Amino acid sequence: MKTHIENLLNNCINKLSNEYDINKDLVKNIRIDRTKDKAHGDFATNIAMLLAKSLKKPPRDVATLIIDTLDKSDRIEKTEIAGPGFINFFVKKDFISKQLKSMLDDERLSIKKIDAPLNIVVDYSAPNVAKEMAVHHIRSTVIGDSVVRVLEFLGHNVIRANHVGDWGTQFGMLIAYLERKQKESSEDLVLSDFEAFYREAKLCYDSDEEFAVKARSYVVKLQGGDEYCNKMWKKLVDMTMTQNQEIYDRLDVTLSKKDIMGESLYNDMLPTIVDDLMQKKLAVIDDGAVCVYLPQYKNKEGEPLGVIVRKQDGGYLYATTDLACVKYRVEKFNANRLMYFIDSRQHQHLEAVWDIARKAGYADDSIVIEHDAFGMMLGKDGKPFKTRSGGTVKLKDLLDEAESRVTKLLEERNCNISDADRANVIHNIAIGAVKYADLSKNRLTDYIFDWDLMLSFDGNTAPYLQYAYSRIRSIFRKTNEPLGDIVINNEAEESLATALLAFPDAVDQVAQKAMPHILCTYLFNLAGTFMHFYEACPILKDDVDENTRRSRLALCELTSRVLKQGLGLLGINVMEQM
Numbered sequence: 001m002k003t004h005i006e007n008l009l010n011n012c013i014n015k016l017s018n019e020y021d022i023n024k025d026l027v028k029n030i031r032i033d034r035t036k037d038k039a040h041g042d043f044a045t046n047i048a049m050l051l052a053k054s055l056k057k058p059p060r061d062v063a064t065l066i067i068d069t070l071d072k073s074d075r076i077e078k079t080e081i082a083g084p085g086f087i088n089f090f091v092k093k094d095f096i097s098k099q100l101k102s103m104l105d106d107e108r109l110s111i112k113k114i115d116a117p118l119n120i121v122v123d124y125s126a127p128n129v130a131k132e133m134a135v136h137h138i139r140s141t142v143i144g145d146s147v148v149r150v151l152e153f154l155g156h157n158v159i160r161a162n163h164v165g166d167w168g169t170q171f172g173m174l175i176a177y178l179e180r181k182q183k184e185s186s187e188d189l190v191l192s193d194f195e196a197f198y199r200e201a202k203l204c205y206d207s208d209e210e211f212a213v214k215a216r217s218y219v220v221k222l223q224g225g226d227e228y229c230n231k232m233w234k235k236l237v238d239m240t241m242t243q244n245q246e247i248y249d250r251l252d253v254t255l256s257k258k259d260i261m262g263e264s265l266y267n268d269m270l271p272t273i274v275d276d277l278m279q280k281k282l283a284v285i286d287d288g289a290v291c292v293y294l295p296q297y298k299n300k301e302g303e304p305l306g307v308i309v310r311k312q313d314g315g316y317l318y319a320t321t322d323l324a325c326v327k328y329r330v331e332k333f334n335a336n337r338l339m340y341f342i343d344s345r346q347h348q349h350l351e352a353v354w355d356i357a358r359k360a361g362y363a364d365d366s367i368v369i370e371h372d373a374f375g376m377m378l379g380k381d382g383k384p385f386k387t388r389s390g391g392t393v394k395l396k397d398l399l400d401e402a403e404s405r406v407t408k409l410l411e412e413r414n415c416n417i418s419d420a421d422r423a424n425v426i427h428n429i430a431i432g433a434v435k436y437a438d439l440s441k442n443r444l445t446d447y448i449f450d451w452d453l454m455l456s457f458d459g460n461t462a463p464y465l466q467y468a469y470s471r472i473r474s475i476f477r478k479t480n481e482p483l484g485d486i487v488i489n490n491e492a493e494e495s496l497a498t499a500l501l502a503f504p505d506a507v508d509q510v511a512q513k514a515m516p517h518i519l520c521t522y523l524f525n526l527a528g529t530f531m532h533f534y535e536a537c538p539i540l541k542d543d544v545d546e547n548t549r550r551s552r553l554a555l556c557e558l559t560s561r562v563l564k565q566g567l568g569l570l571g572i573n574v575m576e577q578m
């Protein structure tokens with residue numbers, strides 16, 4: 001409410017400053033105070049006294065002028081001038097109550113579905129075949145998935161595009177090695193350690209000439225559509241994605257196998273794309289390769305950046321695939337917005353590709369294409385997050401460690417959890433903590449991965465928010481009293497009400513900016529505001545009258561629902577008891 005009045009006054013000053021020369025320094029001293037005696041309204045401001053000099057009028061006249069200039073507001077009952085020139089605001093009593101009531105009555109908590117849903121293609125996760133999911137994939141996966149949930153909740157038509165790295169010359173070597181491994185064992189090969197598989201394959205390739213020759217011939221065969229090589233390649237893709245699906249499920253990420261749109265999907269389009277670029281005179285042949293020059297991007301030497309779309313040997317590149325992929329997404333899904341959750345180091349690559357795609361007419365100006373970039377995940381030492389021996393941390397190991405840390409933590413805290421619930425609680429806290437640590441930071445910055453901080457029960461963490469939720473639910477286990485009309489009688493209640501009503505806006509911001517940390521900050525503030533309310537406003541004590549108690553219970557109910565829905569949009573579960 002205070003901010004609302006502040007906005008009204010600021011608008012008013014802006015209007016007045018067209019006519020009067022207003023000293024901007026004075027404006028900083030404007031006070032909006034809550035009145036002690038409600039007979040004088042709910043808020044009072046000294047603005048008229050401050051502006052009297054600039055406006056060369058007596059304060060009471062200035063007050064009249066201000067009141068006449070104020071925008072109409074559906075939240076203000078009336079205004080009055082008091083004493084030497086104070087302006088008193090009488091707030092419409094039922095305004096906030098009514099809004100809270102409609103929020104409470106609405107399953108969607110006053111978040112409206114969009115009138116004109118967009119087709120939004122979201123490129124996220126995108127791990128590589130025959131590799132373990134690495135740290136930057138957890139960022140893309142978790143942040144992308146949260147934005148997907150928000151967009152879908154708002155009613156958009158979202159297409160998840162898992163741009164899996166499933167193509168490239170390395171597949172000759174991988175097929176040759178898979179073949180060798182299969183010959184060695186009679187049983188069906190199960191790959192549990194892709195890191196080792198890849199390393200060993202590379203070792204054979206580098207040290208065994210016969211193997212290398214075979215590997216190279218397999219690349220050619222695979223590209224030529226050879227049936228055997230294709231079958232082996234598919235096997236590698238399937239094994240990888242089956243393993244990754246386990247990770248997605250464990251992370252409560254909404255991706256499934258049907259969302260896979262790997263690089264290979266675009267293979268057939270690549271020759272046509274290159275021909276098309278040549279024909280449109282966007283590409284030139286340079287030293288046998290096909291290249292597009294972009295004068296607005298300069299390389300280190302200050303020359304225009306050249307993007308190769310076909311190599312001398314006829315092979316295509318990552319950039320060619322990404323070009324095809326813009327065309328595909330626009331045509332196939334009639335996309336209005338293309339979002340790419342990819343780490344910030346690929347920014348120039350993407351910008352260059354999209355520039356070409358626009359010039360070639362694959363995406364017109366009405367289509368929004370955006371790089372929703374993110375920084376790196378760093379260790380406590382500020383260096384890229386690595387294992388003790390300096391290797392990449394496998395996502396699976398990271399999640400295992402999270403769960404074992406939470407198991408220990410719950411033992412230490414002597415939590416009262418039934419054996420039946422235990423596994424679920426551990427899962428929710430561990431996964432929630434890891435995801436929230438990532439989601440709660442502005443994605444554009446690097447962030448420091450710190451077990452102790454993310455698992456703490458106070459601070460801006462998932463366990464803190466999950467605990468806040470459980471704590472509110474525990475109130476309802478102590479009473480059967482029905483919820484009542486919400487009446488706002490003091491500052492703690494009003495702050496909570498204001499925080500609750502800001503929920504739809506926070507969600508909307510996440511959708512617009514693709515930044516889940518906005519929602520995290522919102523939820524963290526809401527939980528803090530609730531804790532303050534909870535200390536200041538007794539609920540179940542004997543001396544609380546029935547209307548007040550029922551009103552406060554309704555505020556508790558609404559807070560818990562916003563926390564649950566908000567965390568849900570982040571892909572984090574809550575528990576009734578923890």
Ligand code: ARG
Pocket residue numbers: 123126127128163164165322325340342
């Ligand atoms: N597979 C790539 C990597 O691991 C990410 C792909 C991102 N998506 C895209 N359309 N280029 O870095």
